[in-house]
Amino acid sequence: xxxxxxxxxxxxxxxxxxxxxxxxxxxxxxxxxxxxxxxxxxxxxxxxxxxxxxxxxxxxxxxxxxxxxxxxxxxxxxxxxxxxxxxxxxxxxxxxxxxxxxxxxxxxxxxx
Amino acid sequence: xxxxxxxxxxxxxxxxxxxxxxxxxxxxxxxxxxxxxxxxxxxxxxxxxxxxxxxxxxxxxxxxxxxxxxxxxxxxxxxxxxxxxxxxxxxxxxxxxxxxxxxxxxxxxxxx
Numbered sequence: 001x002x003x004x005x006x007x008x009x010x011x012x013x014x015x016x017x018x019x020x021x022x023x024x025x026x027x028x029x030x031x032x033x034x035x036x037x038x039x040x041x042x043x044x045x046x047x048x049x050x051x052x053x054x055x056x057x058x059x060x061x062x063x064x065x066x067x068x069x070x071x072x073x074x075x076x077x078x079x080x081x082x083x084x085x086x087x088x089x090x091x092x093x094x095x096x097x098x099x100x101x102x103x104x105x106x107x108x109x110x111x112x
Numbered sequence: 113x114x115x116x117x118x119x120x121x122x123x124x125x126x127x128x129x130x131x132x133x134x135x136x137x138x139x140x141x142x143x144x145x146x147x148x149x150x151x152x153x154x155x156x157x158x159x160x161x162x163x164x165x166x167x168x169x170x171x172x173x174x175x176x177x178x179x180x181x182x183x184x185x186x187x188x189x190x191x192x193x194x195x196x197x198x199x200x201x202x203x204x205x206x207x208x209x210x211x212x213x214x215x216x217x218x219x220x221x222x223x224x
Contacts, residue, residue, distance in 0.1 A: 041217055042116075042216050042217045100157075
């Protein structure tokens, strides 16, 4: 069953611009993670934010979490062509020790 | 660099064949997972294992089985391949249950 729903489904921006992707989920979570997937490859873990955190940074990435609205956003600043990929919001629900639930992803295209 | 290695990038098998997908990790992780990824459906969990010889069903275990005889190796078995099992198969591992996963590059399986 899917939990996170990413918005938009596809996003096209120019190099140097910022990209914002949003995620909504339905149940209580322990943590929320974002992954990147380049075309036809495996997923790469980007960042994890726990339910008691509101914001987290990693390099050009900024993630926010609003548990009252059950939503998260991923901001990529100063985007590069190499950021072109699909981005997935992934939740770990409370009460599920090991199972993560994946959304269907946002397809980001960064053009020169 | 830590790694999850899937034995094949592309595989073509005939209907009814028994298919083995192998996954090996070199990070001494307890937890390993098998997902399949299909357009519009995202990633769906097939099976996972949190210890040697232990296995748990995921969301879509039907038609699949798994084997974990050694900590570093987690095998997915399609007992009798069918065309609806044509998909991208992704193996992952994690140190802490429910935290960041490390994924392999994926195996694109086509059943004809």
